[in-house]
Amino acid sequence: MSKGIYLSSPEHYEILIEKYDTWMFDCDGVLWHDDQLIEGAAEVLKILRTRNKAIVFVTNNATKSRKTYKRKFDGLGVEAYLGEIFGSAYASAVYISSVIKLSKSKKVYVIGMIGIEEELAEEGISCIGGTDPADRTVEPFSLSNFTLDPEVGAVLCGFDPFINYTKLSKAFQYLSRNPGCHFLATNTDSSFPADGGVLPGAGAISAPLRFALDKDPLVIGKPSITMLDCIKAKIDFDPKRSIMVGDRLNTDILFGQAGGLSTLLVLTGITSEKDITGPNASSIVPDFVTQSLGDLRAAERSSR
Ligand SMILES: O=C(O)[C@H](O)[C@H](O)COP(=O)(O)O
Numbered sequence: 001m002s003k004g005i006y007l008s009s010p011e012h013y014e015i016l017i018e019k020y021d022t023w024m025f026d027c028d029g030v031l032w033h034d035d036q037l038i039e040g041a042a043e044v045l046k047i048l049r050t051r052n053k054a055i056v057f058v059t060n061n062a063t064k065s066r067k068t069y070k071r072k073f074d075g076l077g078v079e080a081y082l083g084e085i086f087g088s089a090y091a092s093a094v095y096i097s098s099v100i101k102l103s104k105s106k107k108v109y110v111i112g113m114i115g116i117e118e119e120l121a122e123e124g125i126s127c128i129g130g131t132d133p134a135d136r137t138v139e140p141f142s143l144s145n146f147t148l149d150p151e152v153g154a155v156l157c158g159f160d161p162f163i164n165y166t167k168l169s170k171a172f173q174y175l176s177r178n179p180g181c182h183f184l185a186t187n188t189d190s191s192f193p194a195d196g197g198v199l200p201g202a203g204a205i206s207a208p209l210r211f212a213l214d215k216d217p218l219v220i221g222k223p224s225i226t227m228l229d230c231i232k233a234k235i236d237f238d239p240k241r242s243i244m245v246g247d248r249l250n251t252d253i254l255f256g257q258a259g260g261l262s263t264l265l266v267l268t269g270i271t272s273e274k275d276i277t278g279p280n281a282s283s284i285v286p287d288f289v290t291q292s293l294g295d296l297r298a299a300e301r302s303s304r
Pocket residue numbers: 026027028029058059060061062159187189190191192200201202203
């Protein structure tokens with residue numbers, strides 16, 4: 001089973017940089033862990049910009065809006081522009097407004113963070129739930145205290161560290177009692193690489209709802225082509241001259257492959273060596289593999 005071309009020499013990295021005009025980067029596990037930049041990542045982005053490469057950031061992390069991500073990049077001293085940033089909260093809000101075309105009189109019940117609320121507001125879509133303190137209760141949920149809001153036309157579920165039985169029960173009411181209510185998920189990553197280890201991801205937040213409803217949501221984020229459509233609506237690129245750099249096989253690499261891009265897997269996030277070699281290797285095979293994005297700094301030395 002081919003396991004992708006392991007890059008190791010400065011020449012390898014130089015050839016790779018020369019070969020692609022558009023570089024799409026996953027964020028968690030590629031550029032950073034939480035607020036800790038991965039060594040060399042910022043330098044590599046600088047090298048690519050000096051080589052006139054197009055840069056796109058594509059994250060399934062729905063906790064932040066594009067504007068908040070721009071502030072995060074600024075705070076970390078990493079050059080980035082709002083138009084380069086695509087998060088699953090943004091893609092979900094665009095999907096609801098432009099594809100579903102949810103009436104402006106309708107609302108979205110949100111399981112998730114302020115990133116989703118801000119992107120929905122940008123699209124002129126009202127929402128309830130989300131960061132509402134009333135939903136963050138530890139009190140048991142009772143239907144006697146619940147009134148279904150007839151204006152809720154969609155439930156959008158993203159990463160929510162305040163997940164609880166109340167949030168799940170309210171979402172369950174909207175989805176089980178209104179057959180026309182859309183069930184959407186920003187992404188279904190099972191876990192994510194945090195600073196210091198791995199934590200349950202957005203997929204672990206929506207899993208109880210999927211089980212209770214015996215129904216899967218429409219997933220907006222990687223590997224869904226919906227996320228790529230959102231990028232294509234804003235950025236022209238030639239998939240044959242583009243590469244997707246990610247740390248997760250079943251989101252980032254599948255996303256790149258679905259879009260006809262080349263793919264580079266880095267081992268600084270979720271995927272480790274044992275996932276791509278040996279008897280239990282995944283059937284998802286990236287084009288290229290390297291330990292860390294920072295390895296591409298070596299290209300500079302070979303081009304001197
Ligand atoms: O759990 C999540 O929401 C995602 O796993 C996490 O945020 C991944 O973000 P990405 O690696 O796509 O930047």
